[in-house]
Amino acid sequence: MQVFRCRICAEVYIGEQNPRSCPFCAAHQSYFVPAKQWQLIKAAQLSPASRKNLKQALELELDNTNFYKAVSEKSKNSYVRSMFKGLSKVEREHAASICKHLAIAKPDSTVGLDQAVDSDQENIQEAARRENRAVKFYGQAQANKPEIKEFFQALMQIESDHIILTEQELKVKGG
């Protein structure tokens, strides 16, 4: 058995080998390293541009966390509830990681069921739109600190995986 640790969210995993993606923030396998070699990807100091982008990223992640949580509580379909519960947890982890970079406490979430609609199909379409927006944002976010650039790239990969997930679901449902 070994101890592994994620360079994006700092969470720890104990197992035979590092997971294919982080069970907490969903970062790809290469970010999950043996704990003895672990170092969090974090800039010593933030440039004003990085700080501005991190704040925008935090808003995006919190907003998605809350929307996904709302769907996970509102949907009548067990699979959809599971899918959105998972998405919400990942986005919450992203928000928490961003707060570490900004050296601020994580703001309270504000989940209202009214953030989701009654139709699963529409909620999944909305999720796809949100993930596309996130990928676009992380792709464009300027960061002159290489650590923040790498952090944004890791998040972009994860949100791209979420696009695949939502698209698969829309295909199944014929949307």
Ligand SMILES: [Fe+2]
């Ligand atoms: Fe992680």
Ligand SMILES: [Fe+2]
């Ligand atoms: Fe995210």
